Amino acid sequence: MEKIYYSEIGESIYFGRLKNGLPVFVYPKPGFLKAYACFATKYGGADRRFSVGGALTDTPEGVAHFLEHKMFDTEDGHALEELSASGASPNAFTSSDMTAYHFECAENFIENLERLLSFVSVPYFTPESVEKEKGIIGQEIAMTQDEPEYAVYYSFMKLLYRTHPARESVVGTEESIAQITPETLYACHGIFYTPANMALVCAGACDPEAVFAAAERLLGALPAGESPVRDYGDTEPLAPERLETRIKMAVSEPMYVFGCALPMGTDCGARPEFTPAGSAYLKYRTAAQMALSYLAGSSSPLFHRLYAEGKIKMNFTAEFEAVTTCRYAAFSGTSGDAAEVMAAVREETARVLREGIDAELFSRIKKKTLGAAVRAFDSPENTAVEYCSALFKGYDLFTAAEVQSSVCAGDITAFLEELSRGKWVVSVVEGG
Amino acid sequence: MLEQSRIKLGSRANLHVCRTDKFKSGFLSVNLLLPTEKKTASHAALLPRVLLRGTEAHPDLAAISEVSDSLYGAKISSVRRRFGETASLGLAAQFLERGIPGQDGGEIFAGAAALLAEVLLRPRTENGGFFDAYVKSESKNQLDAVRAEINNKTGYALRAAIRKMCEGEPFGENTLGDEEILAAITPCGLLDFHAALLSRAPIEIFYIGAQEAQTVAELVSRELSALLRGGAASPLPETVFRQPETVRRFTEKMDVTQGKLTLGWRFGQSTVKNEDAAAFAVFNAVFGGSLTSKLFVNVRERLSLCYYAQSIADSKKGILCAASGVEFAKLREAEDEILRQLEAIKDGDVTEEELSAAIRSEKTDFLTGLDSAQGLEDTLYSLYMNGYSGTAPEYAERFSRVTRQRVTEIARDTILDTVFTLEG
Structure with missing residues (x-):
């Protein structure tokens, strides 16, 4: 494996690529007792329509998440229990744009890593187990319906976007998951769980060469596959039909998210690798985060x-x-009058644009941001997951600190100008 | 490298130093121990909020922000913990010690320690009380926090069940505070509580980071000299044990889509006093505290009775709870099955695989917890409060020594006390 040293932060990461294209990254942490592995695919709840070799597939809501649940079934048993019995704490998550399987352990790391790579790459579904899972996920859907954070977020997304699949819940609905069959799962696994669309990132107490050798043993024979072309629907007009939603739920105080959509990105169908577009996105994202920190x-x-x-x-x-492809600014909080807070944020945006950036405050925000970025390296698990997520967006997480130091006052005002042009919406969940 | 040491600072304070160079962050916490009581629980909940609003020298959030931002975002926050009937009220500083070229970690540590000491010891006051506007607005915020508990149904159901089960015992007090008492707290009353706490509470200070123990001791002694001067420490309460006579059932109605079922048991007093916390942890991992547990494997996975079903054991208080999310129609069936799983352990139905998986799971959780400065501090604090005096990595071996017999004995010593359901 190749060692890459980042002088700005004094950190190193090891990188290698299997012959079939799967990228493998290892971030060793001296002195740590645990090792952590994250094996992920660039496939999330929003990836519902896609094509490989010209053939378009349209899937119901909730397949990526359903597949994540079912991947733990193996022909001989259940991978979650096997990993757990061998001293690992395994888990998985599905977001709108990725699915990750991960575990941490303090012993038998390579053995556990082999289990992880094996169960994620070898699907095993039966009609009975798929039917049974519908009951379990049905309960998960019921549980999310009781979570006000969930309701307030998705109704915000529905205000921002008219058709983009990111507006729908990752877990799907009872009706949508009813349509899922073993064939749906096998097909989606075949398309998205390929070296062309996945990455392995390990961190903590682990040896780079041993990780690479395990990956080669377990995954070396897999065909490369190709990264599917995603279809997220018609171009979003970014002109909300409604500016506000209010939902009644059993909450003690109102909970809100407000903000606006930003110009759409072009993150379609790229393979997991660092690209110039990814670097440009990192610069944009860093400026956006610092601008929002400066503003509010x-x-x-x-x-x-x-x-x-x-x-x-x-x-x-x-x-x-x-x-x-969605990019947006989201302000969230509880209690108070959401509309009043939103008006104050918009007024402040205008004020900063009018009066200019305060150099002293900007320099403090820079210091604070740098501190947070460096401190984040203390967590192997967060670093690994963030690294993977960044890779799927085309940029290198370890260059973030360097990019931060290059952000200037002009980048902040450029972003705030974008904010001031946005169409603002507000979503509220309140008692009653 | 992990060097642990404990230094006595005056008559009622201990400084626990764990020197390590594996983190970029350092962690310093100053914790005051006090009995959990209805009359002070609300004060204890409110105090850190008011302290964090402003100090003599830095009277508002903007001024405090200026200091913490210039220390690369050093963060002072409150940490509240409980050990049986004893509450721990603390402030913690998290700060960057390494990783910024040309920056001296010792300076950042000193800056963060000074800020923590200032927030704890020299708050903004007026007219013999805390600054009035801060007390008013933070009382309201705390009141909102009490009411906001229902927003997370899973957490609410478990805490409400424990409060019902331990009603009348200090452990059953709502640590978020009581609406009426909170509303009646005055700036002077809160400042009196603060003064009494600083002058009499036993103090446990933890530092995790790259500095030498002696350097830390000198700096902490200097910054906290006003705190460390006081006299003898107030005694801490003994754990209250109660023997349930009948099973009590409580049902609460709420607008929920999924039902919540919580069962609460008590352990016998002698088991609690004689067993090691590691044995309770392994028993709990066999029953419902791990992915190989009986509740997870049977109740959730095999029978699909619950979306989640897990247990927690508090070895200090001597209680066990099983919490689950269940369809309304299956509440009774789930309860019977959870009880059946515990009966199985009592009957010795614990396979070698189940036991070794539980041991591994506990050991992994314990060891991986030592890989963050905050996790390490929390572990060291718990171990210390449980009377353990060795090093943390050595403690991990205790899980391996737990036998099936001990797990069975602990299960046999449970008595069902409370069944709490949240229904739509």
Whole structure:
């Protein structure tokens, strides 16, 4: 494997690629007791329509997540229990744009890694087990229906986007998962679980060469596959039909998300590798995060003023988000009057654009952002998952600190100008 | 490298230093121990919020932010824990010690320690009380937090069940506070509580990071000199044990799509006093605390009775809870099955595989917890409060020594106390 050293942060990562194209990254952490592995595919809840070799496939909502649940079934038993019995803490998650299988352990790492690579690459579904899973996922859907965070987020997404699949829940609905058969799962596994569309990232107490050798043993014979072309539907007009939704639920205080969609990205069907478009995206994303932190983060004058006036709580956040081709700014919080807080954020955006960037505050935001980026390396699991997610978006996570230091005041105002042009919407869940 | 040491600082404080160079972050916490009581639980919940609002020298959030941002985003936050009937109220600083070229980690540590000490010891006050506006707005925020508990049904169901089960015992107090008491707290009353706490509470200080123990001791002694001066420490309460006579059933109605079922048991007093926490942990992993547990494998996976079914055991308080999310129509069936799984363990129906998987699972959780500065601190604190004096990595071996017989004995010593359901 090749060792890549990043002088800006003093960190190294090992990289190698199997002959069939699967990228393998290992980030050793001296002194750590645990090792962590993340084997992921660039396939999430929003990847519902896609084509390989010209043939278009259309799938119901919730297949990526259903597949994640079913992958743990093996011909001999259940991988979750086997890994657990061997001292690993395994788990998996499906987001709108990726599915990741991961575990951490303090012993038998390579043995556990082989189990992980094996169960994720070898599908085994029966009609009975697929039917049974519908009951389990039906319960998960019921549980998410009781979660106000879930309701407020998805109704926000539905305001922002008219047709993009990122507006639908990753877990699907009872009706949509009823349509899933073993054939659906085998087909989607065949298309998305290929070296051309996956990555393996390990971190912590592990040896790069041993990881690479295990990957070669278990996955070396897999055909390369090709990264499917995703179809996310018609071009979004980014002109919301409605500006507000209010949902009644059993909550003690209102919960809200407001914000606006940003110009769509072009993250379609790329293989997991670093690209110039990915680097450009990293620059954009970094500037966006720093601009939002400057505007309304916990160090900003706006945050302090709204907090002192009792209009927001400590849980108020201002985030840049990107899901497949969707990019948006989301401000979330609880209690208070969401519309009033939104108006204050918009006014503050205008004020900053009018008066310019305060150099002292900007320099503090830079320091704070750098500190957070460096501290994040203390967590092998977060680093591995973030590394994978960044790779699927085409950029190298370990260059983020360098990009941060290159962000200038002009980048902040450019982003705030984009915000001020956006069509703002607000989603509220309230009691009643 | 992991060097642990404990240094006495005055008559009621211990400084626990764990020196390691594996993290970029350092962690410092100052924890005050107090009895859980109805009359002070709300004060304890409110105090950190008010402290974090402003100090004499940095009177508001903006001024505190300026300091913490210039320390690369050093963060001061409150940490509350409980050990049986004893509550621990603390402030923790997380800060970067390594990884920024040309930056001295020692300086950042010193800056973060000074800020923590300032927030804890020199709050913004007026007219013999805390700054009035802060008390008012944070009381409201805390009140909202009490009411917000129902927003997360899973967590709410478990905590509500424990409060019902331990009603009348300090452990059954709502640690978020009580609406009426919170509303009545005055700036002077809260400042009196603060002063009493600082002058009498036993103090446990933890530092995880790259500095030498002696350097840390000198710095902490200097920054916290006003705190470390006080006299003898107030005594801490004994754990309250109760023998359930009948099973109590509680049902709460709420607008939910999925039912929540929580069962609560008590362990016998002698088992609690004589067994090691590691043995409870392994028993719990066999029953419902791991992915190879009886509840996960049988109740969730095989029978699909619950979306989740897991157990937690509190070896300090001597209680066991099984929490699950269940369709309304299957609540009774799920309850019977959960009880059946516990009966199986009592009958010695624990295979070699189940036991060794449970041991591995506990050992893994324990060891992997040592891989973050915060996790390491939390583990060291728990071990210390459980009376363990060796090093953390050595403790991991205790899980391996737990036998099937001990797991069975612990199961046999449970008595069902409470069944709590949340229904639509």
